[in-house]
Amino acid sequence: MDTYYKPEHLPKFGTIAEGNKELADAFFAYYGKVFEDGALTAREKALIALAVAHTIQCPYCIDAYTSGSLEKGADLEQMTEAVHVATAIRGGASLVHGIQMLDKVKDMTM
Amino acid sequence: MSNAADDMIPLTLAGDGASVNIEGPRTTTSLRFRRSPLASPEEQIRQLEAVDLAVGPTQSGNFFADVSHSGWPTLKPAQLDIFQINLGKLCNMTCRHCHVDSGPDRTKENMDRATVDACIEAIEKSGAHTVDLTGGAPELNPNFEYLVDRVTQMGKHVIDRCNLTILTVRRYQHLPAWFAKRGVEVVCSLPHYRKLGTDAQRGDGTYEKSLKALKMLNEVGYGQGDPRRKLTLVTNPVGAFLAGNQASLETEWKDALKKNHDVSFDTLIALNNMPMSRYLEWLLEKGKLDEYMHRLLDAFNPSTIAGLMCRNTLSVSWDGKMYDCDFNQQLEMEIDFPGEERLHVRDFDLDKWLQHNIRTERHCYGCTAGAGSSCGGAITE
Numbered sequence: 001m002d003t004y005y006k007p008e009h010l011p012k013f014g015t016i017a018e019g020n021k022e023l024a025d026a027f028f029a030y031y032g033k034v035f036e037d038g039a040l041t042a043r044e045k046a047l048i049a050l051a052v053a054h055t056i057q058c059p060y061c062i063d064a065y066t067s068g069s070l071e072k073g074a075d076l077e078q079m080t081e082a083v084h085v086a087t088a089i090r091g092g093a094s095l096v097h098g099i100q101m102l103d104k105v106k107d108m109t110m
Numbered sequence: 111m112s113n114a115a116d117d118m119i120p121l122t123l124a125g126d127g128a129s130v131n132i133e134g135p136r137t138t139t140s141l142r143f144r145r146s147p148l149a150s151p152e153e154q155i156r157q158l159e160a161v162d163l164a165v166g167p168t169q170s171g172n173f174f175a176d177v178s179h180s181g182w183p184t185l186k187p188a189q190l191d192i193f194q195i196n197l198g199k200l201c202n203m204t205c206r207h208c209h210v211d212s213g214p215d216r217t218k219e220n221m222d223r224a225t226v227d228a229c230i231e232a233i234e235k236s237g238a239h240t241v242d243l244t245g246g247a248p249e250l251n252p253n254f255e256y257l258v259d260r261v262t263q264m265g266k267h268v269i270d271r272c273n274l275t276i277l278t279v280r281r282y283q284h285l286p287a288w289f290a291k292r293g294v295e296v297v298c299s300l301p302h303y304r305k306l307g308t309d310a311q312r313g314d315g316t317y318e319k320s321l322k323a324l325k326m327l328n329e330v331g332y333g334q335g336d337p338r339r340k341l342t343l344v345t346n347p348v349g350a351f352l353a354g355n356q357a358s359l360e361t362e363w364k365d366a367l368k369k370n371h372d373v374s375f376d377t378l379i380a381l382n383n384m385p386m387s388r389y390l391e392w393l394l395e396k397g398k399l400d401e402y403m404h405r406l407l408d409a410f411n412p413s414t415i416a417g418l419m420c421r422n423t424l425s426v427s428w429d430g431k432m433y434d435c436d437f438n439q440q441l442e443m444e445i446d447f448p449g450e451e452r453l454h455v456r457d458f459d460l461d462k463w464l465q466h467n468i469r470t471e472r473h474c475y476g477c478t479a480g481a482g483s484s485c486g487g488a489i490t491e
Contacts, residue, residue, distance in 0.1 A: 041361070042355065043354075071353075073358075073362060078304075
């Protein structure tokens with residue numbers, strides 16, 4: 001293995017069934033169902049997936065949901081806003097822990 | 111946004127109906143204007159054939175072989191529903207994806223009155239219920255209003271494939287009310303309900319002008335559910351991907367255009383881009399032709415074959431030649447009637463049309479991909 005990430009793995013995602021078809025079938029059926037139009041539209045779900053992809057920093061998911069968001073009718077401005085939502089939550093998640101630090105500092109210092 | 115120059119087309123009509131110096135949103139120029147090799151159909155077909163396509167039902171990359179393999183040993187017309195006329199290549203716009211290679215420089219290819227009259231006679235013989243007018247900007251043909259009047263009087267449903275921006279030009283601003291009076295369906299190109307994608311594909315300023323035109327159409331009763339004032343929008347991908355789910359997009363588009371601009375419409379149709387002409391040029395420039403052809407082949411859907419537009423549509427060019435669709439027309443793939451005869455529209459014969467074999471090349475994979483794609487939108491839901 002010369003590298004951990006390979007673009008050609010994405011279209012081969014389905015071959016994960018080689019090790020356990022039943023679990024793969026169950027996963028892909030569930031996965032497909034999740035992304036159907038529901039109370040949220042397929043476009044909204046693709047944008048959520050795009051934001052999550054950036055949070056978990058999964059290059060396969062970023063590839064898939066950049067195409068997916070475009071195909072579902074989102075444009076670059078909407079997609080960029082979705083990525084900023086992920087960024088804000090990620091940054092906020094660090095920063096809000098600062099309150100723990102603040103409490104501890106107050107506890108330990110004069 | 112608008113200034114006096116925007117509203118004026120300095121239109122010089124020549125005797126043959128050609129016009130020059132048309133101002134409008136521009137994002138490129140025509141292949142022919144640039145003397146690009148891709149202006150020739152042979153070069154376009156050569157580029158498509160050069161792609162290594164060992165995928166799809168027969169893994170041959172041969173469209174007809176894949177159709178045959180899917181249970182269609184022959185590909186023939188079903189019945190003639192739609193008589194489509196391409197009135198000419200002249201357009202005020204030069205959109206990046208245009209399969210016609212239209213533009214303001216295409217002044218020579220414009221249907222004359224004699225050919226228009228031959229079409230009207232052929233329409234009578236054809237039994238088609240719908241007359242579908244396209245171009246270029248069909249409104250720029252000086253015989254446009256004459257043709258619409260004649261065929262609406264014959265009781266035919268008439269579709270005007272409109273680029274929207276032309277309706278904002280002073281000389282054509284009467285058309286929305288004129289269409290409403292005659293019950294003409296207006297089918298308008300708008301790649302996206304937001305500005306970014308629309309202007310990228312069709313030229314800066316297109317979005318604002320398109321909204322202005324849509325409001326003009328709404329004001330005369332279009333887009334409110336009245337079948338005699340039907341307003342249809344056409345979206346096609348702004349890039350190397352396939353059209354999204356038409357029904358899903360329609361709901362979002364309706365909500366967004368209503369909320370953001372107080373604009374309403376009746377139906378959204380979602381088309382795939384055909385790998386030909388200026389879209390083919392864009393794919394080649396981006397190095398994405400191979401990827402796009404594989405995307406089309408991976409999405410090959412046999413259930414679209416029965417509803418392919420070539421099975422219910424006749425396409426006639428500005429010079430009266432006959433084709434299976436507007437794409438074949440631009441690739442100069444004329445219909446071979448029985449006995450390998452090529453006929454002018456003045457010699458149209460329904461029986462011969464019903465018997466002929468539809469001509470296909472690799473661009474046809476655009477119509478069978480995903481939910482399918484035709485001038486009427488998705489083929490299967």
